Amino acid sequence: MTGILTTTILAFIMYIVLAGILIAKNSHRKGTFKAALLIFIFLFIIGSVSNYIILLPITVPNMVIANTGIALVGIFLLYGVTSVKTKKKKIGSYEAALGLVILLGVIAIPTVFVLGIFTVDDTYQSIDKQEVAEAKPLNKDDTPITVSPEFARNKVQKSMSVVPNTQFYDLGKLQVQRVGEDIVFVAPVEFTGLWKYFRGKETAGYFMISATDINAQPKFYDSKMKYTNSSYFNHNIERTIYAEFPNYIQSGEPQIEVDDDGKPWYVQTLYKPIGVTNKPDMKDMKVAVVDPVTSKTVAYDMNKAPDFIDSPLSSEMATDENNYFGKYVHGWLNSLFGKKDVKIPNDSGTESSVTPVFDENGDMYYFTDMASPKENIDSALGYTLINARTGELTYYNSKKNSGIMDSKGAKEIVNKEFPEKKWEGSMPILYNIDGNPTWVVNVLDPNGLFKKYAYIKAADSDFVVFGDTARETLESYRLALAQDPSNVEATGESALEEITGEVDRAIVTTQKAGQVIQFLLKGDKTVYTINAGKAPLSLFLQQGDKVKLKANIRDNGTGIVDTIEIEGLTE
Template identity: 70%
Template sequence: MTGILTTTILSFILYFVIAGFFVLKNKKFRMTTLKAVGIVFATLFIIGIIIVYIFMPAITIPTITIANIIIGFVGMVGLYVLTSSQPFTKSSKQFDAITGAIILFAIIAIPGFFVMGIFTLDDTHDSITTEEVDEAKPLDKDATPIVVSPESARNKVQKAMSVVPNTQFYDLGKLQVQKIGEDIVFVAPVEFTGFWRYFRGKETEGYFTISATDVNAQPEFHNSNMRYTNSSYFHHNVTRTVYNAYPDYIQSGEAQIEVDGEGKPWYVQTLYKPIGMTNKPNLEKIHVAMVDPVTGNVKLYRAKEAPRFVDGPISSEMASDENDYFGKYVHGWLNSIFGKKDVKIPNESGTESNVTPIFDENGEMHYFTDMSSPKENIDSALGYTLINARTGELTYFNGDKNNGIMDSKGAREIVNKEFPEKNWTGSMPILYNIDGNPTWVVNVLDPNGLFKHYAYIKAADSDFVVFGDTARSTLDAYRLALAQDPSNVESTEEAALEKRAGTIERVIVTTQDTKQIVQFLLEDDPTIYTVNSGKAPKSIFLQTGDKVELEANMRDNQTAIVETITIDALSQ
């Protein structure tokens, strides 16, 4: 209750000033005035406690100032009524000093906070730690291209709810993707379905986990009783528990479950303090509160200093806000409305608060979002952002080198149009750089949220789509299709060329889009080599038994793109 009492008392500062004015003004009726002051204070204090308890406003300068104005005005009216004072003098019919002061204060303060909030947008934008790079790194052979969509995972877990004791008391809570050991999983607590379920059950039974990388995995229930949860009431509610401990911080998003190495769940809540006299966040100083769901103990950490098992100290809601500040206010508030120079708008295709959590090759979680132009009817992506879920650092992958690539909305629409009779839809599009080609990887789900396919879509060519049942097989098929496409038979800048030599065992020449593509095998080498005749005109005369020397970009799926080739029989 400490936070609630502190907030309520701070909201009465102006009222105490007004009460003192009334006591001094009514010297002849001091006892009557004091009694009125007490009655008004007690009434407003009880109402204030209830309001603060329900809405939990943070202790910030704008919040406390507005609360003082409201309570001061209502308190003044109450004192006028109880002391039979008149808000107007009989002679001038003008407001007396205290009434005029409150109105003037409100006229100045409320618009003032709005104006300061506008000017502070630049400070919030500048508080983002930002790095800009030209292109994403290509996927390596050990990278998992994409995780299972949360809709599919939730559907499976919902069907497994019957294993929970007293299952009629509970529903599934917020899914949170995280890494437990070496496995990337979704974690979802069971939550109370309402007040009477909480009143009877007192505590929840535990949480579910389900693989976020294996579409065939089944959910597993973990028994771990929790008294302090998002769905609990009164002082057992996690949001209220955090507020009571740190009422001077603003909470971002809903608290989520993170599981430590021993299988114990913790609720984590992202917090921040505002900049100056506003409620705008300082994104360099984000904190996280960790709540023990058994004891209710709360610990506060800087986000980057949270325990290692916490993969997402920064909530998806906070990451979504960070994208807004980064994209819209690059040149300030005025530019975001009128000129819109360099403005980028985050798309809303993410799985959590318009962002999609993914893991990199180092096991660190990031939030992915693609950015598009503020102009209407333009579906091309300007680039995309990855926000580190621990540090809040934002990396912007500039799409200028790949002008014309579609955005995430366009990728989803391609999938949606592919299976109209089945009503399958695209979910969780993520942009990857595959062998130098920006590629959208999309989950294909049925109307019940069950996984059906992966779709790999070339971002610069809406007709270039490959579907498959598994992430690895679809990636291999997509890479093979790229190798056979004349427009893609060239190496990426990032890859180093390797030298090979041998004797031709098999060879085939095909014509694609008026260009001839030569594919061949070397003896004792399983790699499929592909060369564009435009680069090596003599390659169309290759035949079995020819000895060759070549330089090629070797890929991990036993294919290679040939850059140069020398044919012994034709080199004379």
């Protein structure tokens, strides 16, 4: 309540000053004072209730607009009340006051708006950022999220019957995080309305479901919460945070994260605005952590948040950061005219246009690919990774891998594949598969149920492999890469093993990708595959040939050959 009262009082400064001047100048001072006081009380009550509902942060633009609006209404009411008892010659001061308020409003509000426009460059400069000249697509083993939030939500919704008094609740916002060694989605149950809040008083707990196993089932955890997003009045989480930090702006909807003991906490990103605007200062951000049982609220610098919190930076703030970084690289005017170096974030993400991923160290990042502002161009300029604990943005440009499609193009390929079933692509992420930039996309039906995986070669829209499981699709895609005659170069960053041996059996088959040679070595059960486009002389491979090769050995008993030397043929 302290924050609400403070904000409301600050919104009345202009009215109090002008009312005081009018009282001093009015010959009927006693009547004017009483009228001004009653109007103040009336407007103060309305202002307090309004602020209790909208939770107006204490910032310069907000206070300017609030003061102008309240002063205008207050002086107009005061003029209307006192003019009945005052002769015309005494009314000039009221008219002057009204004119002054209107003039200040005409000057101040546009000024704040204009300052906001020219402050976007300050916000851009406040971003902790770096650019890497070469885009290195994410490693599939380091970023293992393979379940789309839509599919996970659908599965959890079907399990809501296990919640006590399930008629009171609905599923809240899904949040991905690492719990122990597992990557999971966590979602609280929330009240469905005011009446259910009065009846239930506290929510029942939260669900957890794997974000890496498509066959996993959700599990409900009984952990009652009194202070939640869907609670009303002083039990609402945003209101709880506002009461402690009214001079900070909240970014997005508070989300829950679970500590090592299974206790849920509500987490919210806060930021201070720059100067006399509401534009975010990316260097002055904090994270508020709320105990949903006691309402105890503590704010931390983001990089000093408790270890169990994977994303002190909200997905909404990450989206804003991408927008400022991409659009205002050379200022506001350039974002409208010329658009030099402007990059537009795609909105293909799973959370507020970004997609959370984890690196090999278990740190969470927000992934977003960047496209050209020019219409009808679906090639990616690069992508950003934003550290969810520090807010640091790294931009990987794709100049070396120019011509790769963006996430929108990848989703459209999937959408066009199953028009009669209305299946659509979801959660596209750019991975590095054996040195090839590859879009990995979930295929969902209209009800959000998972149907297939799609692996799409980012540099070739016709190179698409579908499969029912992540492992099956990955291996099929790798095999297709090896059989593709256009893939005549080495697999780059894939791990190659040097192998020597004697051919035991060999066959040549003709496939869509061209002629493919598969063979076995004596004493080795690995099935080796090489495309004739990479090694034409391998077409003449036969039993007894001694070979020396480099291959990427899979854990499914297959090997994709990159180079081969055949004694007597290539030596």
